[in-house]
Amino acid sequence: MTPESxxxxxxxxxxxxxxxxxxxxGYSDLGIQALLSETGIPKGSFYHHFSSKQDFALQVVDRYMQEVHQGLDMSLGNHALPPLERVRLFFELSREKYRREGYLGCLLGGLGQELSGVxxxxxxxxxxxxxxxxxxxxDCLEEAHQRGELAADQEPRQLADLLLxxxxxxxxxxxxxRDPxxxxxxxxxxxxxxxx
Amino acid sequence: MTPESxxxxxxxxxxxxxxxxxxxxGYSDLGIQALLSETGIPKGSFYHHFSSKQDFALQVVDRYMQEVHQGLDMSLGNHALPPLERVRLFFELSREKYRREGYLGCLLGGLGQELSGVxxxxxxxxxxxxxxxxxxxxDCLEEAHQRGELAADQEPRQLADLLLxxxxxxxxxxxxxRDPxxxxxxxxxxxxxxxx
DNA sequence: AGTTGGGAATAGACCGGTCGGTCTAGAGGA
DNA sequence: TCCTCTAGACCGACCGGTCTATTCCCAACT
Known part of the structure; x- marks a missing residue:
């Protein structure tokens, strides 16, 4: 496989x-077999690339986070906008993504709820x-704070957690x-x- | 079994x-067998009282909602407090309940995330x-609104959904x-x- | 250039264990 | 007697995971 392929x-x-x-x-209800049937990939390939179902799911989360970081780059990195609007833009982008996926919510929230007890x-x-x-x-809220564009008196980190x-x-x-x-x-x- | 027993x-x-x-x-990771081992109840009894695992879980949700309604009665029904404080009290009670359970969150949120896609x-x-x-x-926010104790200009119903x-x-x-x-x-x- | 060695990847039959659910038998009380 | 409830062996299906065989591709060597 050549890299440029x-x-x-x-x-x-x-x-x-x-x-x-x-x-x-979700995790438990997803069968390896179902995944393989859908993709037409044999089981041998799956366990060649992943050591277990858990390993697979963790890598899927990594992949999801790549997309999240792309979204963050696109929005928070847009310095033409004031910082608070950049933050809002990120969530608007996320909402648009949820729409494309049929409003199934966020993978992190879903897996977090399902698995964090177990x-x-x-x-x-x-x-x-x-x-x-x-x-x-x-970081972005910090910038907004320094520019005096933040109304609340709380710490930016707490405001970020709250928002999330x-x-x-x-x-x-x-x-x-199933609606936005x-x-x-x-x-x-x-x-x-x-x-x- | 006598009723007063x-x-x-x-x-x-x-x-x-x-x-x-x-x-x-969660739902998928909970095995009937594990439930029966924990309670020492044989399988025959389980399927005598419940038609299926799903039926069982739905009745557990009903039971959970009974507790929620009790909490709502205790807080929203406390007319010595102004309505907004009654609403806050409900969530303070819920937080205390979560603490007792080890901060495992809310059953509705957990099952909702896990199963609503499936x-x-x-x-x-x-x-x-x-x-x-x-x-x-x-209802409680409505009362707060009528008493002029609500700052926001939105509909009480929207404020309630937002809060929830x-x-x-x-x-x-x-x-x-695992913390409050x-x-x-x-x-x-x-x-x-x-x-x- | 042609041959070949060997690791990467594909392919799917197969495995033990566990799943939700059924079935039959018996215990207990009214 | 009869019905509710307890009791647990049993069932087929499906689970995640293993195993061996085969294919593929490219590098190394002559």
Missing amino acids: QEITTKERLLEAGLGMLLKH SETFRHKIEGCFNLIAERIT DCWEGAALRSRLR GPLGAMLDFYFAVAAR | QEITTKERLLEAGLGMLLKH SETFRHKIEGCFNLIAERIT DCWEGAALRSRLR GPLGAMLDFYFAVAAR
Whole structure:
């Protein structure tokens, strides 16, 4: 396989399909066999590339985080916008992504809820992901604070965590209702308060 | 079994144990066998009282909702307090309950995330539960609005949904971190804004 | 250039264990 | 007697994971 080849590798196809299936089914309800039937990939290939179902799911989370970081780069990195609007843009992008996927919510929230009672590995993994996202948002809120564009008197880090937590809650409700309403309502409320 | 008997019935014991185990393990990871081992109840009894695992879980949710309604009665029904404080009291009670259970979050949020992609039955069931809770909170916010104690200009129903959604998000984060921080931060933020 | 050696990847039959659920038998009380 | 409930052996299906065989591709060697 030459590096410049456009061919999609077996491993990538598995991660790609796994992303969608984990988002819909969650971890326990996703069978390896179902994944293989959907992709037409034999079991030998799966266990060649991944040591176990858990290893696979953890790598799917990594892949999901790549997408998240791309979204963060696109929004928070847009220095033409004031910092608070950059933060909001990130969540607007996420909402648009949820729409494309049929309002199934956020993979981190889904796996976090399902597995954090049962697997310390996943609990720490997911919490680590949330931490990374919150850190990047914090940086942006920090900038807003320095420019005097932040109304609230709380620490940027706490405001970032709060925003992320509430977003996940709205994403759950959006998943239950299969509509974007809760996401928009949450964003409107938060930014109306946060903006000076 | 006489009605006035204080004896705990087999069915009640199953529902009670199921509540705790579903909260920790979720639906798919909870095995009937594990439930029976924990309670010492034979399988025949289980399937005498419940037609299936799904039927069982749905009844566990009903039982959970009984507790929620008790909490709502205790807090929202306390007319010595102004309505907004009654609403806050409900969530303070919930936070205390979560603490007792080891910060495993909310059963509705957990099952909602896990199953709403896979089972329309559960999706509608859980969304129905959230609706009921939101309605009761709405009534209380309505009263606050009429007394001019509500700062926000939004509809009480939307404020109630927002509060509930954000709470569920904070509960997920609390489950991941095994601490109450996110719950308190979310309440402080919301009520600082909502109160006039 | 042609041959070949060997690791990477594919292929799927197969495995023990566990799953939710059924069935028959018996215990207990009214 | 009769019905509710307990009791647990048993069932087929499916689970995640293993194993061996085969194919593929490219590098190394003559």
